[in-house]
Amino acid sequence: MPTNHSHTNPNDDRLPVVVLISGSGSNLQALIDTQSDTGIRIAAVISNKKGVPGLKRALQAGIPAEVLDHKNFDSREQFDQAMIKLIDSYNPKLVVLAGFMRILTPEFTRHYAQHLLNIHPSLLPKYKGLHTHKRALEAGDSEHGVTVHFVTSELDGGPPVIQARVPVHSDDTEQVLQKRVLEQEHLIYPVAVGWFASGRLRLEGNQALLDGAPLPAQGFQHTAVSTFDPPLE
Ligand code: GAR
Numbered sequence: 524m525p526t527n528h529s530h531t532n533p534n535d536d537r538l539p540v541v542v543l544i545s546g547s548g549s550n551l552q553a554l555i556d557t558q559s560d561t562g563i564r565i566a567a568v569i570s571n572k573k574g575v576p577g578l579k580r581a582l583q584a585g586i587p588a589e590v591l592d593h594k595n596f597d598s599r600e601q602f603d604q605a606m607i608k609l610i611d612s613y614n615p616k617l618v619v620l621a622g623f624m625r626i627l628t629p630e631f632t633r634h635y636a637q638h639l640l641n642i643h644p645s646l647l648p649k650y651k652g653l654h655t656h657k658r659a660l661e662a663g664d665s666e667h668g669v670t671v672h673f674v675t676s677e678l679d680g681g682p683p684v685i686q687a688r689v690p691v692h693s694d695d696t697e698q699v700l701q702k703r704v705l706e707q708e709h710l711i712y713p714v715a716v717g718w719f720a721s722g723r724l725r726l727e728g729n730q731a732l733l734d735g736a737p738l739p740a741q742g743f744q745h746t747a748v749s750t751f752d753p754p755l756e
Contacts (some may be wrong), residue, residue, distance in 0.1 A: 548577020561717035683742030
């Protein structure tokens with residue numbers, strides 16, 4: 524039996540959330556910094572890679588940080604089963620993927636159905652999978668962006684919740700474009716998580732609803748305010 528880590532305080536109405544990471548954790552940081560606005564309590568951060576900066580961010584914020592290394596498991600199914608046990612020992616009401624770079628088994632996505640969010644650095648349904656910034660540049664796109672979506676068994680295919688768009692400039696490098704998108708990620712992920720925590724956002728069948736009304740097919744369109752790009756003359 525997994526240890527039960529939850530210290531549920533009946534007077535604490537914040538939504539318990541577990542965040543899964545694989546790397547830098549800048550989105551995790553955005554969620555940590557906005558916890559009091561969004562009404563969540565990050566109960567634990569779990570990484571499939573040891574030593575990544577995101578784990579330090581969690582510890583600095585006093586949040587339990589765990590490592591479950593996928594390399595120690597023979598199969599994806601076994602890893603996901605161990606992950607489910609570990610996550611559930613914290614009794615979360617929402618699981619947030621924040622740069623978690625593992626493909627999930629249907630068992631995992633079914634287990635957390637309606638309670639699993641991901642952020643993907645493209646304007647879904649464009650550019651599912653990896654190297655999204657490079658692909659947008661190579662395609663000569665004039666805009667690019669980021670999508671928060673509910674996770675289903677289809678890779679990067681669950682119903683979008685919110686999107687932010689950024690311009691692509693002719694002299695952009697992959698790195699510059701990634702920074703411009705990341706700035707928007709840090710704004711829209713807390714918005715989506717806050718909606719979920721307050722009960723405004725839910726998934727019904729394959730439709731994301733905000734305040735009971737269906738969201739557009741590409742999600743709510745967030746108006747990007749950028750501090751990264753110089754202001755237009
Ligand atoms: C973010 O850009 C996130 O959108 C992306 O990984 C980065 C993680 O950054 N996620 C994916 O590509 C998932 N398919 P972070 O660790 O600094 O939050």
